[in-house]
Amino acid sequence: MLAVMYGLFGLIIGSFVNVVVLRSGVLSLSGKSGCMSCGAKIKWYDLIPVLSWLALRGRCRACGSRISVQYPAVELGTGVSFALIGGASLPPLATLLGLLICSVLIAIAVYDLRHTIIPDAWVWSFNALALISIFLPESSLTAFSSQTAFDTIAGPIVAAPLFVLWLVSRGKWIGLGDSKLALGIGWLLGSLAGIKAVLLAFILGAIIGLALIFFSSALWNRIVKQFIQHHSWHMSGAGITMKSEIPFGPFLIAACLFVWISQIYHIPIPFLWQ
Numbered sequence: 001m002l003a004v005m006y007g008l009f010g011l012i013i014g015s016f017v018n019v020v021v022l023r024s025g026v027l028s029l030s031g032k033s034g035c036m037s038c039g040a041k042i043k044w045y046d047l048i049p050v051l052s053w054l055a056l057r058g059r060c061r062a063c064g065s066r067i068s069v070q071y072p073a074v075e076l077g078t079g080v081s082f083a084l085i086g087g088a089s090l091p092p093l094a095t096l097l098g099l100l101i102c103s104v105l106i107a108i109a110v111y112d113l114r115h116t117i118i119p120d121a122w123v124w125s126f127n128a129l130a131l132i133s134i135f136l137p138e139s140s141l142t143a144f145s146s147q148t149a150f151d152t153i154a155g156p157i158v159a160a161p162l163f164v165l166w167l168v169s170r171g172k173w174i175g176l177g178d179s180k181l182a183l184g185i186g187w188l189l190g191s192l193a194g195i196k197a198v199l200l201a202f203i204l205g206a207i208i209g210l211a212l213i214f215f216s217s218a219l220w221n222r223i224v225k226q227f228i229q230h231h232s233w234h235m236s237g238a239g240i241t242m243k244s245e246i247p248f249g250p251f252l253i254a255a256c257l258f259v260w261i262s263q264i265y266h267i268p269i270p271f272l273w274q
Contacts, residue, residue: 006086007079011049014078037065049075112249118177127184158186158194201255
């Protein structure tokens with residue numbers, strides 16, 4: 001029941017995360033929500049997380065324009081993450097800090113997906129929260145917090161390889177924001193689990209990147225046309241290629257959350273721990 005309550009709270013926070021991501025640097029956070037296409041003010045009953053989007057079938061009530069699937073996806077993802085963190089056996093302070101960290105990470109992931117950049121204020125907020133987590137009582141936020149001096153250098157240890165990649169490639173292979181993000185991941189997870197989270201992020205990035213390239217290729221179009229004649233299923237233009245810029249931040253965050261929650265629940269994952 002506790003996990004359900006946290007999950008419902010997470011849906012609400014997810015809705016706020018969407019607002020922060022979409023309005024950052026453009027609009028005030030205090031303004032009323034409106035349709036991105038026609039500007040019509042959105043009624044309260046059309047702002048219920050996930051349910052309103054489903055009821056409206058993903059379209060604006062006023063003009064019928066499509067509402068991005070980002071809205072329910074972020075709300076649902078935040079709800080599930082909050083349920084997992086809130087449902088764990090963590091002290092109240094650790095739970096609060098964990099929810100804050102989770103919210104910031106999801107906001108960074110969504111913003112990076114949309115703009116291929118990580119705002120400095122957001123990543124340093126995460127880093128500060130992760131650094132604070134080191135000084136919580138042992139095992140309160142992760143399973144491997146040891147409260148030693150080595151924990152404070154875990155961040156630089158995890159961030160160093162990504163910083164080197166950024167430095168050598170002059171930003172062509174990876175962004176500086178990714179190495180800043182890895183700094184907080186090291187502080188949150190510890191050096192060993194942090195490095196393995198980065199490796200997992202590279203694996204996820206490679207798998208999804210190659211899949212996107214394949215589904216954007218002429219070969220895929222030829223295969224699809226053999227079975228589906230409707231043009232909406234076919235990619236137009238060059239699509240995604242090896243030269244396309246794919247943000248790495250979301251993969252780092254997905255891997256971090258996966259490793260972190262497995263730590264909280266003491267779930268042994270052979271690939272990560274052995």
